[in-house]
Amino acid sequence: GAGVSQTPSNKVTEKGKYVELRCDPISGHTALYWYRQSLGQGPEFLIYFQGTGAADDSGLPNDRFFAVRPEGSVSTLKIQRTERGDSAVYLCASSTPLGLGTGELFFGEGSRLTVL
Amino acid sequence: SQQGEEDPQALSIQEGENATMNCSYKTSINNLQWYRQNSGRGLVHLILIRSNEREKHSGRLRVTLDTSKKSSSLLITASRAADTASYFCATANTGTASKLTFGTGTRLQVTL
Numbered sequence: 221g222a223g224v225s226q227t228p229s230n231k232v233t234e235k236g237k238y239v240e241l242r243c244d245p246i247s248g249h250t251a252l253y254w255y256r257q258s259l260g261q262g263p264e265f266l267i268y269f270q271g272t273g274a275a276d277d278s279g280l281p282n283d284r285f286f287a288v289r290p291e292g293s294v295s296t297l298k299i300q301r302t303e304r305g306d307s308a309v310y311l312c313a314s315s316t317p318l319g320l321g322t323g324e325l326f327f328g329e330g331s332r333l334t335v336l
Numbered sequence: 337s338q339q340g341e342e343d344p345q346a347l348s349i350q351e352g353e354n355a356t357m358n359c360s361y362k363t364s365i366n367n368l369q370w371y372r373q374n375s376g377r378g379l380v381h382l383i384l385i386r387s388n389e390r391e392k393h394s395g396r397l398r399v400t401l402d403t404s405k406k407s408s409s410l411l412i413t414a415s416r417a418a419d420t421a422s423y424f425c426a427t428a429n430t431g432t433a434s435k436l437t438f439g440t441g442t443r444l445q446v447t448l
Contacts, residue, residue: 263438311379324381328378329378330378
């Protein structure tokens, strides 16, 4: 597809379970970002990939959160031992390489995670 | 953490009126961007202004940037009901230009 694709669009899980959220960026975009957005708030940065490597993971809240991008395209955000406070919309965005293009991010529709 | 603070937090106007939203930030920036988010949807990029620019236009949008005051404003002229959305400013900070830091957003309601 032409845009950033995120699956699932909605995920309901129980406290303590493991969750994976997937992001398929725009073809050719080497930069990929994960953000988390709580109700009524702006997106909060989690992690940024340039290619396969995590260039900046300073926003990951703790070691229960981990993200991978093994082939430099699709990325998976993994959350272990989920807590009710992890409930939020997880947004993925991609962009052209740093220093090129307009600097804008292209966002997916998000994955809404609800931890019961 | 969130860099920017938008004000007002919520704004309600009638169709045809102009809407002005303000954003303040804390650190030196490379550029500042505005995004729009319809309820339950992803964010859509509206406009980018670089740190050496003072004003930029795109259609009905006008953005200003005052780096001495660390503030920006977004003006939407001749608003339409379809402009109803949340608007966020986001900064690409000097030294961390690889990521955008978003503000808290302004919820704009345009009524007929």
